[in-house]
Amino acid sequence: MINRLCSIIILLLLISCGSTKKENFNIDLIKTKEYLKNNDQIEFTINNPLDKNITNLKFKIDDNLVSSPFLLNNKLGKNILKATFNVNEKKYTLKKEFVIYSSVKPKIYTYKIINEFSHDMNSYTQGLEFDNNNFLYEGTGQYGFSMLKKINFESGEVLEKLFLDKSYFGEGITVLNNKIYQLTWKSKIGFIYNLNDFKLIRSFNYKNSIEGWGLCNDGEYLYKSDGSEKIWKLDKNNLEEISFINVVTNNKVINKINELEWFDNKIYANTYQFNKEVGLIIDSSTGQVDGVIDFSGLKDKVKDHPKLDVLNGIAYNKKRKTFFITGKNWNKLFEIKIIEKN
16 A cells, blocks of 8 residues: 555655756747947747747737847837747747837926916816917816816916816826816826816816826827836827837836826926936927926925925916916916926
8 A cells, every 4th residue: 555655655756856848938038238328239039948840930020020130110118029830730829028128218397486376276177278269278087086177377267167076086188179178097087177177078088098196188199107117108199098108218218107297299207217306308200208307396395294295397478478387285386397307
């Protein structure tokens, strides 16, 4: 009986040892630089430790066939190298992620305060934007307290306001063609209102984007952040997500992109990425970060209280040719000029 038991144990051990000899394929990707840029070269092959007979091998990036060595000319940010092949009758699919960074080091900017205005420090600011008549619109967050407001920014008077249902956490806003668009955070739904009276026109749903964070427009398209490194381009008519860019510097992928503003063909953005108060100037077609705005010291100028939170809210005033900046539960709205740092 003991001999039989030992034989069974030995057999199980042999089976176990044999099972470790798997077809352990993976993609070997050789980079020429630590931070890959477009026009840099990569090399790749299949790591085939058991020397299996591989057939029908194909490599693709963005569904385009590529061969090694390959000269990069792809979307900035995260890319996927995909390999498909056969071993006997079995089909394999492997993926390898790599990042393409910007070839431009961002310029550093700072700010000059022009004016300070009163701001409701109970407002958990999520979106900020001016219309053509110089009225300021603000979207706020927090469940049960989210709202949309029309404000006389000079006096602080609220001219119109609308509370969202308590099940929604309000996020970014933008104004286009006498309509105001407002995102919600995790509900994957946004709302379109009449600009004049805040009457609901319709709602829309997110498809591929994860959440609703920031929103802006260029007069033709809307641009939406979702808390990741992506900024989505939306059709203004049906709000479908057409495409996206990844926000990157020369050595970093920037996620947690938050409130957005459009100015001079660039997207200006707040972000949670850094420990200090920072804004980004982003190329809207590539995602390349052209500039970093150092807003340090601005938060020190507002009233300190238990609910005081981060900078969030950036709006460009076309008539005054200045930016307006505030934050979550800040008691001040700052009119500033953005200037290059010496």
